[in-house]
Amino acid sequence: MTALPWREIDTVLLDMDGTLLDLHFDNHFWLEHLPQRYAEHHKISRELADAELMPLFKEHAGQLNWYCTDFWSRELKLSIRDLKREVAELIALRPDADTFLDAVRAAGKRVVLITNAHRDSLSLKLERIELAGYFERMISSHDYGFAKENQQFWFALKQDLVFDPARSLFIDDSLSVLRSAARFGIAHLLAVREPDSHQGPRDTGEFAAVEDYRAILQGL
Template structure:
């Protein structure tokens, strides 16, 4: 019997029974990889390139790009590199592949150890991300995490994103897995709430004071639960 023991930020002991769990659906950005890269790219790098391309000052470029980003937040377009290339007139893929941008992609401490341990225990691991397929390929080129996963999935391939309830039903059918034997590891609450409609339990990677319930348990970082699998 596997029971996960997780300490929340206020040191309250939370337990999650993992008996019978066979599958882990694991998010990429914010769980496996540091989100500093994405924050840098969209909040700083893209506005700077936009200012250079359009001949405007940086403050104006920030206002324009951030307003456009905010308008599309939570939609499929928000993650679509081709969409933003067309809207902004910038080769987003080229900029993402720049040496400066790629240097910002960082893996979180302890991630590889956890993935190896889960694989050694016979778990099926699926990388499930909202990242555009081109972004996913770029990040996996720097850190070949796909070798630890049974499959790496971009929600774009389903024409939905993880915020959409439909996605989780399509994913379950595609993978042919039982959600009663599956745990989602995710750092975005809107995605967790969407997944909950399909009866999918989640580990919420967060630094907030979220208390948890029978469906969602908070954990400070992905590497924290490896000692608790015994």
């Protein structure tokens, strides 16, 4: 990818899961740990658990409920908060994400976390990884009532933060979220080449991708 035009960027908006943190924790939780514990709790086979859960996950994907621990706790009759703690040792920072955050802050950029993660999930991750000090604000889409895939999230964010989309950089591992940001007018967009360290690189469609956080600091 070409060097970022840092002189044209005042605000840096960053996703959390898959962008700053390794997505392996979340993928393992939703695709392995939760189905197994659901099967045990309901005394059914793992195969039947998968058959019940996967259509539910597909139905709510990209909506605020998908990211809501309260919703899934009610829906599945399990404490999602407690189950996440059982595998919290898998929460990990992506390579050089902290180096990137340090450099961007030192350069005087406004740095804001915007995540679809529920506040419960955000709190758990902040217990494991010291991220809060890097950010002016840490915003959950649940604060606004709209997931980042929804244009209403971006209108609420702009009203809340008062920032210029034309002078903003946004990095996210979700292509649907990046496309929503592009429709809103965020000028500088980057995907993440390998959000889950256990799954290898992936196609990032029309978006240039972060492969090495140190590399995109060039020119800062």
